[in-house]
Amino acid sequence: MSVTVAATPPGLDARTLRRDFPALSQKVHGRQLVYLDNAASSQTPRPVIDALVRYYEHDRSNVHRGVHELSQRATDKYESARIRLQRFLNASQPEEIVWTKGATESINLVASSWGRTHVGAGDDVIVSAMEHHSNIVPWQILCQDRGANLRVIPMNEAGELQLDRLDGLLSPRARIVAVTQVSNALGTVNPVREIAARAHAAGAVCLVDGAQAAPHMPVDVQDLGCDFFALSGHKMCGPTGIGALFARRALLEEMPPYQSGGDMISSVSFEKTEYNELPYKFEAGTPMIAGAIGMGAAVDYLQSIGMDRIASYESELLLYAVERLDAIQGLRPIGTARSRAGVVSFEIESIHPADLGTILDRQGIALRVGHHCAEPVMRFYGVSATTRASLAFYNTRADFDALADAIEIAKEIFA
Ligand code: PMP
Numbered sequence: 001m002s003v004t005v006a007a008t009p010p011g012l013d014a015r016t017l018r019r020d021f022p023a024l025s026q027k028v029h030g031r032q033l034v035y036l037d038n039a040a041s042s043q044t045p046r047p048v049i050d051a052l053v054r055y056y057e058h059d060r061s062n063v064h065r066g067v068h069e070l071s072q073r074a075t076d077k078y079e080s081a082r083i084r085l086q087r088f089l090n091a092s093q094p095e096e097i098v099w100t101k102g103a104t105e106s107i108n109l110v111a112s113s114w115g116r117t118h119v120g121a122g123d124d125v126i127v128s129a130m131e132h133h134s135n136i137v138p139w140q141i142l143c144q145d146r147g148a149n150l151r152v153i154p155m156n157e158a159g160e161l162q163l164d165r166l167d168g169l170l171s172p173r174a175r176i177v178a179v180t181q182v183s184n185a186l187g188t189v190n191p192v193r194e195i196a197a198r199a200h201a202a203g204a205v206c207l208v209d210g211a212q213a214a215p216h217m218p219v220d221v222q223d224l225g226c227d228f229f230a231l232s233g234h235k236m237c238g239p240t241g242i243g244a245l246f247a248r249r250a251l252l253e254e255m256p257p258y259q260s261g262g263d264m265i266s267s268v269s270f271e272k273t274e275y276n277e278l279p280y281k282f283e284a285g286t287p288m289i290a291g292a293i294g295m296g297a298a299v300d301y302l303q304s305i306g307m308d309r310i311a312s313y314e315s316e317l318l319l320y321a322v323e324r325l326d327a328i329q330g331l332r333p334i335g336t337a338r339s340r341a342g343v344v345s346f347e348i349e350s351i352h353p354a355d356l357g358t359i360l361d362r363q364g365i366a367l368r369v370g371h372h373c374a375e376p377v378m379r380f381y382g383v384s385a386t387t388r389a390s391l392a393f394y395n396t397r398a399d400f401d402a403l404a405d406a407i408e409i410a411k412e413i414f415a
Helices: 014-018 046-059 069-089 103-118 137-146 163-169 192-201 249-254 289-305 307-326 353-362 375-381 397-414
Strands: 097-100 124-128 149-153 174-180 205-209 228-232 243-247 265-268 273-275 331-333 343-348 368-370 386-390
Touching (some): 046 069, 069 097, 069 289, 097 103, 103 205, 103 228, 124 163, 137 149, 149 174, 163 192, 174 192, 192 205, 243 249, 307 331, 307 343, 343 397, 353 368, 353 386
Parallel strands (some): 124 149, 124 174, 174 205
Antiparallel strands (some): 097 243, 228 243, 343 386, 368 386
16 A cells, blocks of 8 residues: 555645556656546546455455355455445445446436436426536436426526526426536536525425535535535546445435346345345445445545645645636636636637647647537537646646646647
């Protein structure tokens, strides 16, 4: 295991932490990699890689089924990872954490299981104007199936939700408000605590898409007061193919299964099936065992640094990034909310984002160009795509200096 805890001085030493991430030290096209695509997927630190290797080399077997030593070990690690994630999110019990393959599956689980039993003809499902497609499409499909209406909290030009419009949307027919805590396209941080309180006051429940929040700030689901919270492991130093849904126990108790088969049952006959206890009722089939174990290691790793320290380091770095990029002539920022995290999105006059992305890649800079699975946001700003640089705690000011210099080179090429 890495000894990041002891090695990290007060404040956050990104240069030391970078050494925990083997992928960051490589060269790309002969240039030192500058990795600014963290909103798509973060890099993996050594302790997470080690936990995966250890499982595959030592404990590899199925969970919850075997009495043999390897299966016991795998089960212990799988369940211990759940407890660590429960504490990371400050959920009140491990049964409130369901392993999924990512935020997308977590939201689909809620739309399909909770939605099927709580949303009927004429009901309203409320999302926001800045949602990722994975927090739009599952609700759209649900609304089509049930004859319900999808309502949208609008946003202003800065990319901030117009919450004065929320009460108007929260009619007695409102069943759920599903909103992102941090926009992956704009970086806007939404006041989800307030949104959850207002949803509850109107008799609705609240789902928070935490995919872009959990990697960047402390999350306390009890303090947020949300009913559901979705996250993806691969955006927070964990393996790919693993994520989680937090859901309040009372809701999980009464929700029907999402998928069915092995492990989610306590008894099966051709006449009748009894479902397993929580959270296994929602974990049909062999789960992503290695992924969950790796996720436990990722949570330990993040906590060894401290989410408070990560948040304050990153917000200072984001300020620097914004300042550095705003100074570039011909750069139009997309999303200028007062409260932002993790992301700077922009376009450069007369350079198509796809061309810019290619030129930046040749200079070793990895970032994302496209619609970021948020086409309604692109439409709002009248663009088909943006260039998005997204940071993690292992990025430094030098990464944004390199980005700014590379953009100037691109501008010369296209001049
Ligand atoms: N919501 C947000 C805000 C996201 O940024 C993403 C990933 N880009 C998702 C949901 C979906 O996450 P995943 O692809 O890991 O399921």
